[in-house]
Amino acid sequence: MTQDLTPTYPHAVVNALQQQCEHFKLEVQDLADSDDLFKIRSANTWLAEAATHKVPKMLFDRFWYEGELCIMFADSNLGKSILAVQIANSINRGVPIAPFEFEADAQPVLYYDFELTSKQLEARYSREFADHYIFRDDLYRGQLNDMELPDGFTNFNQYLNHALERSIVQTKAKVIVIDNITYLGTENEQAKDALPLMKHLKALKTKYDLSILVLAHTPKRDMTQAITRNDLQGSKMLMNFCDSSFAIGESQQDNSLRYLKQIKQRNTEQVYGAEKVCLFTIAKPHNFLQYEFLTYGKEWEHLSKRSEGLSQKLVEQAVALKLEGKSLRETAAIMGIHFSKVDRLLKAASAKPVD
Structure with a gap:
């Protein structure tokens, strides 16, 4: 006869545990009933809820994950848009940019382009304005129309925010690229304008479960110093509201080289910091202007050298x-x-x- 090894407890202990469970259920229900600006739950409840959500996948290696609002920033004319289109195309096709990892499925991408005209776009993704590169049909590009402010809107930014949300709903895209943030605020370099702007982007991200890549500028910086979060325009507010960030630097030893460096990360450890930046050159092997990976290096190798006397x-x-x-x-x-x-x-x- 098989011996029953199930542990037994005194009735008093069992009753106490049952009462605690019932109390816990009532407490959770009471908290749910009182939801307003804050949704208050126990830490264990939040962990249990989080366990039902999918684990974020890499969209561009450790630089950008699903569900993140990520900022890519650099000085003017370093090729932010070139890399951003390349990343968008990679996600849209489900093909990684070598040698970096990509874990998500191929999916629609919505690219808001406030930088290039359609002719400038053609120059980058064709061979002398012929033999065009063929993008997938669900890589959408938005370009501003020259139009008057419609009735019902008090300013351009209000209408812009409305139009952004409407096009996200229309395309059903979950991956959004905004090139660049200057056009989403009147003076986004100033902290007072960065705060409402980033709040709106965060709200869209949460509402529609989006992954957002925002391009931004750096002000004039000291090329002898490593790139930090302080080199982003409106850095304090923008960095506070983004989930991740990476920067493009120009090599001061060879101005044909660019390097990528992680600046902020939440879903991963820092892999591509000052001791392991990613070196690229910009090339156009056929009809697609792109970043081509060369090797890894140390950031100090690509900074300007201070003139120094040897005492x-x-x-x-x-x-x-x-x-x-x-x-x-x-x-x-x-x-x-x-x-x-x-x-x-x-x-x-x-x-x-x-x-």
């Missing part, structure tokens, strides 16, 4: 450490400088005295 004291310290048998890297670590500067100091010592 006699530093030269003497480097020479002394060399005589002790220290390597370039060991000397650099002791002196708190880069090993390439140690090399310059030693060369200066062997060439001539430095004043």
Whole structure:
């Protein structure tokens, strides 16, 4: 005869547990009945609800995931739109941009283009205005019409927000690209204008379960310094309201090179930071202007070098450490400088005295 190993509990314990469960159900119902501006639930309830949602998939490797409002920013004329169209086309076709990962299904994409005319678009995606690249029919592009403000709207931004939502509903696209954010606010560089703008985009994202990529500019920056979140126009408000962000930098050693760097991330760890930026060149092998991946590198290798004098004291310290048998890297670590500067100091010592 099989022995019943099911544990037994005193009736008092069972009754207490049942009462707690009933109390919990009542508490949840009471909270639900009182929903207003805030939806209050226990942390465990939120985790249980989250477990019913799908895990976000990569749209552009670790740079942009499903369900995120992501900002890509760069200085003017670095090719933000080129990369954005390439990303949109990748998602639309369900084909990754090598060597990066892509996990989502092929799907419609809606691209709001406030930068290029249709003729400029043709120049990029054709071969001398013939032999056009063939996009899929569900990659939609929106371009502004020159029209008067319709009745019922008090300003252009109000009408723009309305038109954005209407076209999202019409196309049923879940992936949206906005190129660029300057046209979605009168003075979006200022924090007072960035806040309502980002609130509206966040509301659209939540309402329609969207993934949004927004292009933005950097103000004039010091090219000797690494790119940070402070280099985004309206940085404080914009960064607070986005889920992720990455930047395009121009190599100061070779101006034909661009690099991508993660700036903010929530769904992943930082993979493409200052120690592993992604290097690209811009090419047009046939009829599609695009970023072509070259290799990975370190951001400092592509920054402007500060003009610096080599003081006699530093030269003497480097020479002394060399005589002790220290390597370039060991000397650099002791002196708190880069090993390439140690090399310059030693060369200066062997060439001539430095004043």
